[in-house]
Amino acid sequence: AQSVTQLGSHVSVSEGALVLLRCNYSSSVPPYLFWYVQYPNQGLQLLLKYTSAATLVKGINGFEAEFKKSETSFHLTKPSAHMRDAAEYFCAVSDHPGGGFQKLVFGTGTRLLVSP
Amino acid sequence: DTGVSQNPRHKITKRGQNVTFRCDPISEHNRLYWYRQTLGQGPEFLTYFQNEAQLEKSRLLSDRFSAERPKGSFSTLEIQRTEQGDSAMYLCASSSVSGARSEQFFGPGTRLTVL
Numbered sequence: 001a002q003s004v005t006q007l008g009s010h011v012s013v014s015e016g017a018l019v020l021l022r023c024n025y026s027s028s029v030p031p032y033l034f035w036y037v038q039y040p041n042q043g044l045q046l047l048l049k050y051t052s053a054a055t056l057v058k059g060i061n062g063f064e065a066e067f068k069k070s071e072t073s074f075h076l077t078k079p080s081a082h083m084r085d086a087a088e089y090f091c092a093v094s095d096h097p098g099g100g101f102q103k104l105v106f107g108t109g110t111r112l113l114v115s116p
Numbered sequence: 117d118t119g120v121s122q123n124p125r126h127k128i129t130k131r132g133q134n135v136t137f138r139c140d141p142i143s144e145h146n147r148l149y150w151y152r153q154t155l156g157q158g159p160e161f162l163t164y165f166q167n168e169a170q171l172e173k174s175r176l177l178s179d180r181f182s183a184e185r186p187k188g189s190f191s192t193l194e195i196q197r198t199e200q201g202d203s204a205m206y207l208c209a210s211s212s213v214s215g216a217r218s219e220q221f222f223g224p225g226t227r228l229t230v231l
Contacts (some may be wrong), residue, residue, distance in 0.1 A: 009156075020155030036222075043120070043207060043222035044159070092160050102211070102218060103149075103172070 002027045002093040004074075006107035014030030014115050019063075019078040021110045026072065032094035034067055034104065039087045042053045047089075050074060061085070086114045118142060120223035122208050127227045129198055136194045137226045141210030148191050149220060150183060152176065153205040162206075165191060198230045 007022040025031050032051045036044040048059025055067040065076045074091060088109045095103040117173050121140045141148050148165050151159035162181070165173040167188035177183075180198075185191040195202055205227050209220040 041224070043224045044209075045222070046219050049219065067192070092158070102147075102220070103161045103164065104151075104220060106160070108156070109158050 002095045002105050004091045004093050004107040006091050006110050008110055010111045012113040013081045016080050019081045021076040021089050024072050024075045025093050027093055034092040035076050037087050037092045038044055081113050081114050086112055120208055120210055120221050122223040122226050128228050130231050132197055134196045136192055137206055138160055139191045139208030142221055145210035145212045147211045148185055150193055151207040151208040159207055200230045203228055203230045
């Protein structure tokens with residue numbers, strides 16, 4: 001079964017610093033991978049997704065992620081953090097058996113804290 | 117607003133009571149998902165509809181839980197005889213394209229507190 005592991009439940013950075021949120025996956029088939037962001041009291045918003053095209057994926061709000069098969073990783077990065085980036089970030093893998101049904105399997109999340 | 121909407125946003129109930137949540141997906145989306153998110157965890161899949169048909173249910177969905185999607189539009193999730201362990205955020209998502217490439221759009225969730 002597909003799964004993801006997010007290393008670090010909390011990550012603290014200063015405004016303007018590099019953001020690196022780690023995600024490793026386990027999948028028996030070529031994975032489809034996603035990063036979602038959740039702001040307080042809101043639902044999840046898709047940041048970016050990897051679906052077997054380019055290994056470097058660019059998303060919204062300046063975020064990007066690189067799929068590395070050899071490392072089974074899909075880490076999320078942003079060159080310069082903004083205060084508005086403070087939120088919970090979830091990595092997810094798609095469990096996509098035949099029939100077009102897509103179940104997302106989420107990691108436990110990483111809370112990004114940004115200090116002035 | 118054409119996003120996924122959920123009502124109510126918050127529900128407080130006493131143990132043993134029944135509760136029902138509603139999800140209105142994006143209008144052209146034929147696929148609808150329910151997830152449950154407990155404190156400090158990522159969302160966990162509960163069930164999936166394609167149009168009005170419920171095609172997949174998680175083992176997490178005990179017999180106290182029932183979901184419907186009449187006419188393939190809005191969906192309801194009912195929990196009977198609530199327990200304190202049911203306290204969580206219940207998220208609904210919808211998508212329109214078949215296969216794993218489709219993006220799921222999430223609603224704001226319904227936060228359930230069982231006293």
